Amino acid sequence: MNSTIICIVCPVSCPVDVEWTQEGGVTGIRNHLCKLANEYVSSELFDPRRTVTTSMPVDGGDWPLVSVRTNPPIPKDRMLEAMDEITGVRVQAPIHVGDVLIANILNTGCDVIATRNVKIA
Amino acid sequence: MASPEIADVVVIGGGPAGLAAAAEAKGAGADRVILLERADRVGGILNQQVHDGFGTKVFKEALTGPEYAAIYEDRVNERGVETWLKTIVTDLTADRLITVRNEKGVQTILAKSVVIATGCRERTRGAIGTAGTRPAGVYTAGSVQNYMNVRNLAVGRKVVILGSGDIGLIMARRLTLEGAEVVCVAEILPQPSGIAGNIVRCLEDFGIPLYLSTTVAEIHGKERVTGVTLAEVGPKMGEVKGSRRFVECDTLLLSVGLIPETELAVGVGITMHPATNGAVVDDSFRTSIPGIFSCGNVLQVHDVVDFATMESEKAGVAAATWAMTGKLPNPVINISAGAGLRYVLPATISGEDSVDFTMRPWKEEHDKSVVFKSGGEVLRRLKMPHMEPAGMIRVRVGLGRFNNVVNNEITAEIED
Numbered sequence: 001m002n003s004t005i006i007c008i009v010c011p012v013s014c015p016v017d018v019e020w021t022q023e024g025g026v027t028g029i030r031n032h033l034c035k036l037a038n039e040y041v042s043s044e045l046f047d048p049r050r051t052v053t054t055s056m057p058v059d060g061g062d063w064p065l066v067s068v069r070t071n072p073p074i075p076k077d078r079m080l081e082a083m084d085e086i087t088g089v090r091v092q093a094p095i096h097v098g099d100v101l102i103a104n105i106l107n108t109g110c111d112v113i114a115t116r117n118v119k120i121a
Numbered sequence: 122m123a124s125p126e127i128a129d130v131v132v133i134g135g136g137p138a139g140l141a142a143a144a145e146a147k148g149a150g151a152d153r154v155i156l157l158e159r160a161d162r163v164g165g166i167l168n169q170q171v172h173d174g175f176g177t178k179v180f181k182e183a184l185t186g187p188e189y190a191a192i193y194e195d196r197v198n199e200r201g202v203e204t205w206l207k208t209i210v211t212d213l214t215a216d217r218l219i220t221v222r223n224e225k226g227v228q229t230i231l232a233k234s235v236v237i238a239t240g241c242r243e244r245t246r247g248a249i250g251t252a253g254t255r256p257a258g259v260y261t262a263g264s265v266q267n268y269m270n271v272r273n274l275a276v277g278r279k280v281v282i283l284g285s286g287d288i289g290l291i292m293a294r295r296l297t298l299e300g301a302e303v304v305c306v307a308e309i310l311p312q313p314s315g316i317a318g319n320i321v322r323c324l325e326d327f328g329i330p331l332y333l334s335t336t337v338a339e340i341h342g343k344e345r346v347t348g349v350t351l352a353e354v355g356p357k358m359g360e361v362k363g364s365r366r367f368v369e370c371d372t373l374l375l376s377v378g379l380i381p382e383t384e385l386a387v388g389v390g391i392t393m394h395p396a397t398n399g400a401v402v403d404d405s406f407r408t409s410i411p412g413i414f415s416c417g418n419v420l421q422v423h424d425v426v427d428f429a430t431m432e433s434e435k436a437g438v439a440a441a442t443w444a445m446t447g448k449l450p451n452p453v454i455n456i457s458a459g460a461g462l463r464y465v466l467p468a469t470i471s472g473e474d475s476v477d478f479t480m481r482p483w484k485e486e487h488d489k490s491v492v493f494k495s496g497g498e499v500l501r502r503l504k505m506p507h508m509e510p511a512g513m514i515r516v517r518v519g520l521g522r523f524n525n526v527v528n529n530e531i532t533a534e535i536e537d
Contacts, residue, residue, distance in 0.1 A: 006317045006318055006320075006321050007318070008174075008318035008319075008321055008322050009177060009183065010174070010177035010178065010183075010318075010425075011174060011177070011316050011318060011424055011425045011512070012316075012512065013316045013317035013318035013319075013321075013512065014506070014507065015317065015506075015507055031506045031507070033506070036177075050322060050326065051173045051183065052298070053171050053172045053173055053185055054171065054295075054298060054299070055171055055269075055270055055273075057273060063271070064271075064272065064273045065270065065271065065272075065273050067171035067185060067186075067187050067270065068171075069171075069173055069185055076326065079298070079326075080298070083298050083299075097187075097188055097191055115171065115184075115185040115187050115188045116171075116187035116188075116191070117191060
């Protein structure tokens with residue numbers, strides 16, 4: 001089959017032309033400016049994933065919120081489920097970039113990690 | 122008033138551009154570098170941009186805004202840049218005397234080099250002249266981003282977004298993830314203003330409709346927004362008769378473009394560029410006034426922070442070099458934008474070093490080339506599978522290519 005998939009790895013957004021089969025995977029790829037597109041289109045066809053970014057309330061911090069992301073990206077069809085899971089969890093300052101705030105969310109093997117330092121107020 | 126503080130380099134604005142410029146100015150050997158920031162922390166817009174996608178050029182990975190900002194905040198601190206927070210610049214003279222106000226009162230700084238990195242602000246309802254009542258519930262997209270991601274405030278439950286700029290698209294996803302219903306995104310132009318990747322991951326992923334050639338003709342509601350009237354626009358931006366329809370919502374987000382904060386640059390008399398609304402600069406990011414440099418979104422609106430960083434690092438090094446030696450290569454070669462390009466920066470170059478040119482096309486183009494020419498001869502040709510106005514193009518032209526420049530004139534254009 002032939003598909004055009006917009007690569008979302010970087011803002012250049014290459015519209016990548018892909019030839020693929022269900023059994024053999026990607027058999028041809030063109031119209032991409034860098035090799036990061038190879039991995040992305042393959043994932044997008046067979047196991048689409050997204051990084052969910054949001055924030056969680058912090059107690060005792062110099063910010064009311066800590067920004068977080070899933071690491072690595074979670075399956076695309078579980079984004080809203082992950083949001084439900086993250087919503088309602090409060091965390092305590094101090095927090096450092098990279099701290100695991102929720103481990104193995106939804107049994108995906110992905111963690112929710114902090115993306116901001118929050119000091120004790 | 123007390124006698125002025127003396128500095129080698131003063132950077133105005135502590136967002137991504139100012140952080141990069143200050144860090145590199147200090148790294149290049151400038152003795153005293155002061156970074157002025159009006160907010161209570163550095164990082165600028167990155168502090169509220171909790172989504173990922175930053176750093177794919179500089180760090181080869183997709184970081185979130187706060188992570189990206191933290192790297193540069195650490196860098197300016199480690200290198201010994203003085204950061205003055207909650208400090209607003211009220212005046213800048215051509216002799217580089219800067220007047221600031223902060224908690225200590227009014228102070229002045231005399232700088233050998235000044236880098237203007239004041240960024241952009243958002244266009245508002247007033248800037249686009251939308252008709253209707255004036256209820257609560259009309260926000261710019263960036264304000265809502267700040268409310269939600271920094272202050273933990275929700276803004277509404279049923280949202281229409283006008284404008285398909287990147288911040289608007291990002292907020293469509295953000296609002297959806299937080300449980301609001303985004304009814305649609307309306308874009309007055311026939312093509313999206315944001316990058317294609319954001320159309321995919323912010324709208325298509327969540328089934329949010331995008332209506333092109335469509336605008337908000339009227340806002341309804343007395344106390345609070347109760348809805349908007351959408352209308353289609355024709356090729357000459359006139360309203361298509363009979364196309365009006367009412368859409369119920371309690372919130373309208375505007376993502377209708379950015380205005381460079383050029384008050385300081387204009388006030389000091391710097392020559393401005395008609396296409397970018399930023400300063401005219403050479404390849405050292407010098408403006409028309411000696412010792413004053415400009416970089417980042419106040420120079421040209423960037424869609425990729427990495428490019429703003431790279432540009433600002435060069436500006437920072439140049440500002441330090443000027444402060445320490447009073448010398449920079451003389452910009453003798455003029456650059457002009459030819460067929461297909463809205464603008465190209467820098468406007469002048471020395472020809473003594475490689476240059477990263479930045480430019481935007483007028484319209485979407487496929488399988489064309491960006492070509493640099495002088496005297497009818499091609500200096501550099503780069504094939505581009507895809508170009509669009511929403512995506513800044515960055516092309517490096519190597520030092521050796523400037524050997525054959527005729528009459529000190531180079532034209533950049535799009536060719537088949």
